[in-house]
Amino acid sequence: MSEPKTTVSCWRRGLVLGAFALAFVAVLARAVDLQVLQQDFLQGQGDARHLRVVSLPAHRGMILDRNGEPIAVSTPVDSIWANPRETLLHPEQLVALARVLEMNPRDLHQRLAERAEREFVYLRRHVTPDVGRQVMALRIPGVALQREYRRYYPMGEVSAHVLGFTNIDDRGQEGLELAYNAWLTGEPGAKRVVRDRLGRVIRDVENIRPARPGQDLTLTIDQRLQYLAYRELKAAVQAHGARAGSAVILDARNGDVLAMVNQPSYNPNNRGTLRGDSARNRSVTDLIEPGSTIKPFTVAAALESGQFQKESLLQTSPGRMRVGRHTVTDIRDYGLIDLTTMISKSSNVGASKLALAVEPQQLWETFYRAGFGRSTGSGFPGEAGGNLRDFFHWRDVERATMGFGYGLSVTPLQLAQAYGAIANEGVMFTPRLVVSDAPREAYRVMSPHSAQSLMHMLEVAVSREGTGIRASVEGYRVAGKTGTARKLVNGSYAKGMYLSLFAGMAPASDPRLVMVVIIDEPSGDQYFGGQVAAPVFSAVMRGALRLMDIPPDNLPGLRSAARSPAEAPA
Numbered sequence: 001m002s003e004p005k006t007t008v009s010c011w012r013r014g015l016v017l018g019a020f021a022l023a024f025v026a027v028l029a030r031a032v033d034l035q036v037l038q039q040d041f042l043q044g045q046g047d048a049r050h051l052r053v054v055s056l057p058a059h060r061g062m063i064l065d066r067n068g069e070p071i072a073v074s075t076p077v078d079s080i081w082a083n084p085r086e087t088l089l090h091p092e093q094l095v096a097l098a099r100v101l102e103m104n105p106r107d108l109h110q111r112l113a114e115r116a117e118r119e120f121v122y123l124r125r126h127v128t129p130d131v132g133r134q135v136m137a138l139r140i141p142g143v144a145l146q147r148e149y150r151r152y153y154p155m156g157e158v159s160a161h162v163l164g165f166t167n168i169d170d171r172g173q174e175g176l177e178l179a180y181n182a183w184l185t186g187e188p189g190a191k192r193v194v195r196d197r198l199g200r201v202i203r204d205v206e207n208i209r210p211a212r213p214g215q216d217l218t219l220t221i222d223q224r225l226q227y228l229a230y231r232e233l234k235a236a237v238q239a240h241g242a243r244a245g246s247a248v249i250l251d252a253r254n255g256d257v258l259a260m261v262n263q264p265s266y267n268p269n270n271r272g273t274l275r276g277d278s279a280r281n282r283s284v285t286d287l288i289e290p291g292s293t294i295k296p297f298t299v300a301a302a303l304e305s306g307q308f309q310k311e312s313l314l315q316t317s318p319g320r321m322r323v324g325r326h327t328v329t330d331i332r333d334y335g336l337i338d339l340t341t342m343i344s345k346s347s348n349v350g351a352s353k354l355a356l357a358v359e360p361q362q363l364w365e366t367f368y369r370a371g372f373g374r375s376t377g378s379g380f381p382g383e384a385g386g387n388l389r390d391f392f393h394w395r396d397v398e399r400a401t402m403g404f405g406y407g408l409s410v411t412p413l414q415l416a417q418a419y420g421a422i423a424n425e426g427v428m429f430t431p432r433l434v435v436s437d438a439p440r441e442a443y444r445v446m447s448p449h450s451a452q453s454l455m456h457m458l459e460v461a462v463s464r465e466g467t468g469i470r471a472s473v474e475g476y477r478v479a480g481k482t483g484t485a486r487k488l489v490n491g492s493y494a495k496g497m498y499l500s501l502f503a504g505m506a507p508a509s510d511p512r513l514v515m516v517v518i519i520d521e522p523s524g525d526q527y528f529g530g531q532v533a534a535p536v537f538s539a540v541m542r543g544a545l546r547l548m549d550i551p552p553d554n555l556p557g558l559r560s561a562a563r564s565p566a567e568a569p570a
Helices: 002-037 039-050 091-100 105-114 129-137 175-179 223-239 291-305 339-345 348-357 360-369 396-402 412-423 448-461 529-547
Strands: 051-056 070-082 121-127 143-152 189-195 201-209 244-251 257-263 313-315 320-323 326-329 336-338 427-429 442-444 479-489 492-506 513-520
Touching: 070 129, 091 105, 091 129, 105 121, 121 129, 121 143, 129 143, 223 244, 223 257, 223 513, 223 529, 244 412, 244 529, 291 339, 291 348, 291 360, 291 412, 291 448, 291 479, 291 492, 291 529, 313 348, 320 348, 320 396, 326 348, 326 396, 336 339, 339 348, 339 448, 348 396, 360 396, 412 427, 412 448, 412 479, 412 492, 412 513, 448 479, 479 529, 492 529, 513 529
Parallel strands: none
Antiparallel strands: 051 189, 070 121, 070 143, 189 201, 244 257, 244 513, 313 336, 320 326, 427 442, 479 492, 492 513
């Protein structure tokens, strides 16, 4: 009876062992199949579930001043992003994440829930390194850092109106950042990476396309002069309780813009301070009536017509003249004066008589050749062209008032460009903000003889005989013209609202710098250009001449060897 039991037991043992052996062989065969025969396929399938193509941010080109100093740079920063599909699976960790990001937990959850179908959502852009480290320390699945760039402006508000600013995606929005956005913007690259479950990159798989950085842009601006002009303009606007102000400095020899500043300004590094129209570059967008600063060009039209010479006389008594229903007045009776005295004393009656004596077309052509009524061609976004009505429509009163700066409008840059023609013996350059190898654009506005005559008249205007004595600079001969214009408000000239102007150049013996200063609505008793704008010109020009190492031309030792302004040739 025991043999059958033993036989059955052996059979069962063999069956069980055989089953285990078959199972082992099956598992082994499957392992070989997965680990050897299908390794590449399965590895690819696994990677595909964690493989992503990520963008490589491109570095935006720097903006440099004429001396190679950076005035706009892009610095690397991190941004926080999330994959809502993964992050929403761990709602208990959102409270800690919201605390680090200084967000409301409910708002954070709602933001992710509304974008649950996406794989990439920004949570906070351009965070500090400390915030980035705190976020990654939480180890929340689906939350990671993205490398980006943020624009930084070392000069802050000093150069804000020229440079403009970029948005959070580092794209130009205002100023030269906008005008040259295509030049400055790089081309993003791309690479294929493997991310872990937390969204971190654990392996670079393939470089698809390298990032191409943007090109640098070199400006004609000299940051030393930019700071100097801004400091003095801001001080003057505050001291006189003015509404606004602008100042422009040009290189008299080629039209390069060396400085361009405005008040009020803003800090482009903190656009939270941007209010109202403070982003507007008033030097190229705002139109003003130039007042008496236009008188040299009225004289130029008279000289170019051949009807007048520098010594020609004008009868201005009794200090006023009737033109139609309107009366043109001087602050006092200057009597019989020559053209030099008319400029130095700033006689409105004399300027009106000149304008009425010259053919309307001659006056219009002189103004137009000087750049009034058309854009300077600087290339700055939003530049205004000014207003200069066609001479066919001029009435006598318009001709008379245009002679002393009313009835036309210009920008501060246009006015500086026009004075540059006087400084450069009658040749006017197109203002340039960006250094370029392109040929200079220049053309003749007036004859060298007329320009030399005007230089002499303008130099007298900055002497004790003229209205611009406060624009003088010790050791240098200065030429320039004051201007005071009543502001046009709602179609009529407002009482007590003025523009104070000064336009001039130095050294007068060989002009190197041209500058225009405009103070908008100075308050108090002082509002004349000679009182408000001329001192700004003097302070800035004094520093600029020293910084550019331009030698003096009016030292005691030089005066004895040089003729006085009154004796200088026309």
